[in-house]
Amino acid sequence: MTMNNRNNKRFMPLIMAVCVIVGIFIGSFYANHFSGNRLNIINNGSSRLSNLLHIIDDQYVDSVNINDLVEKAIPQILAELDPHSVYISAKDVETANNDLKSSFSGIGIEFVIRQDTIQVQNVIKNGPAEKAGLLAGDKIVAIDGKPFVGTQVTNEEAAHRLMGPKGTKVSVGVMRYGEGGMKNFTITRDNIVTKSITATYMLNDTIGYMRIKSFGEATYTEMLSSLAQLNAQGMKGLVIDLRDNGGGYLQAAVNMANEFLPKDRLIVYTQGRKSPRTDYKSDGRGNFQNLPLVVLINEGSASSSEIFSGAMQDNDRATIVGRRSFGKGLVQQQIGFPDGSMIRLTVARYYTPSGRCIQKPYQPGDDADYEADLLNRYQHGEFFSQDSIKQSGPAYHTVLGRTVYGGGGIMPDVFVPEDTTNFTSYYKQALMSGLMLQYAFTYTDQNRQNLKEFTEMQPLADYLKKQNLVEKFADFAANNGMRRRNLMIMKSHSLLEQFLDGRIIYNLLDEQAWNEYINANDPTVLAAIRVFKTGAFPKRPAPAQQKR
Structure with a gap:
C-alpha cells in the first residue's frame, strides 16, 4: 500500500463527517426556504434584526422601502439607551456638524x-x-x-x-x-x-465681560483674543457668561479652563464601561491664573458649559452665579455609516474634579419625562427660590473643603431667581405669538432711513426710549388679533420696552450691541458685579469651634 493510500484512509472519517454536516445544513436550508419558514434562522442567528429586515423585504405582502424603515427604526433603538444617543441622517450630518465649526x-x-x-x-x-x-x-x-x-x-x-x-x-x-x-x-x-464668543466689552472701568454662545473649534482662540482686548482696556476681573450655552467640544472647555488654573489641577475626567478613566489636567501655562473670575450659568447651560463651571467651582477658582445648570454629563462618540449618516453614541460620563457626575437622573426610554425636566423645575419653583432646589446626590468637597452636591447639574454659589415681578399673561402671549419680534422687524424696516445714522448702542437706545414703542406695539398687536389689556400693558411696560428696543438694536447693529443693552439691567450680571465689590469669592471654611 502506498503512502498516499494510507493517508487517504486515515482522513476518510473526517471527510465523511464534514460531508454529513454540510448535507444537513443544505437540506435544512432548502427545506426552510421552500416551506417559507425562516423563524429558526432568526432564533439561531447572530443578528435577528438583520434577518428580520431580509424576511420583510423578501416576503411581506406589500412592497416596503427598507431604507425608510431603517431610518425610522434606528432612532427608536437609540432612544431606549439614553436621551443623548441619537441618529443623524446623511442629509442632516453637515448641518449638525456646522454648529460647532468656525x-x-x-x-x-x-x-x-x-x-x-x-x-x-x-x-x-x-x-x-x-x-x-x-x-x-x-x-x-x-x-x-x-x-x-x-x-x-x-x-x-x-x-x-x-x-x-x-x-x-x-x-x-x-x-x-x-x-x-x-x-x-x-x-x-x-x-x-461664525463666532462662538458673541460679546466682549467692559462692564465698568475694571470688570470685563465675555459671552460664550457655544464651545466650538475656534472658541479657545477667540477667548485668547477677547482676553487680550479686555486686558488692554484695564480689566482687573472677568465675568464669563455661559447662560443658555448648550455646550460643544470637550477640548474647547478644557483649554479654556487651563488658562485660569495652576499646574496639575484636575479639570474633568471621563469614564465608561468600555472607556477607561481619562483625566484632563491643567499644565500651568495659563496667563490668567490669578484673575478674579465669575461664571454665569442657568438652566440652559449644558455639557461643556458644565465642565468649565464645574472645574472652576471644584477648584475654588471662581464664583458661580445664576441658577442650576441643565445636567448633561454623557459623552458621545460619533460613528459614521457608509451611506454618510452617523450616530452619536454615549460611551462615557463626565465627572467634575470632586467626583460629581454632571448628568441628571433619567430613565432609559422615557424621553418625555427627561425633556419635561425644565418645565418641572419651573413648576416646582426652582427658578424662583433656592430652597426649592432638591439635589438628591451625595456630598462632595472642593479643593478648599467647601461642600458641593451631585445629582445633576452645577449648583451656583450665588443664586439669582428669575424675575417675574412684571410678568403678565399679556407679555407671555406677545412673546410666544411672535408678534413682538414681527413688530420689531416692521419698525426697523419702516424707519431704516432714520435709524441708519446710529452706529452705537447707547445713542440708539436713548432714541428708541422716546418713541413710545410699547403703545405702538399694542396697536399693532390689536390689529393682528391680540386683545388689548391696558392694565397688563402698564405692569409689563418695562419688559415689553426692553424686548422691543433690544430686538431693534439687534436688527440694526449686532449681537454684541444687543448684549450690552440687555445686560445693563440684567439681575444676574448685576449680581456678578456685586461679587467683585464684596469680594465674595471662594474661601476655606472656618474650622468648627470646639465646645467647652
Missing part, C-alpha cells in the same frame, strides 16, 4: 420660522446675503424658483436648501414689508465665519 459655506443669514415662513432675523455683515441686498425682516417664500412655505418649512430643510458649496448660487424669493410683490435675489454662497 466657518461653513452658505448665504450668511440667521433666521426664525414664523407661521410656516422663513423670516430673516439677522444678516451677517459683509456676507453674501448682505451683498445681494437682503435685510433683517425679509420673508423668504421661494428658493430656486419653487415656493417654500407651509409645513415643508423646517429648520433642517431650510438650512439644507440655503447652504451649499462655496461659489454655487441660490435664488431666493423675498416678501418685504411695504413693497408689493416678490423680490428675487441671486446669492453666491461663500464661507461664513
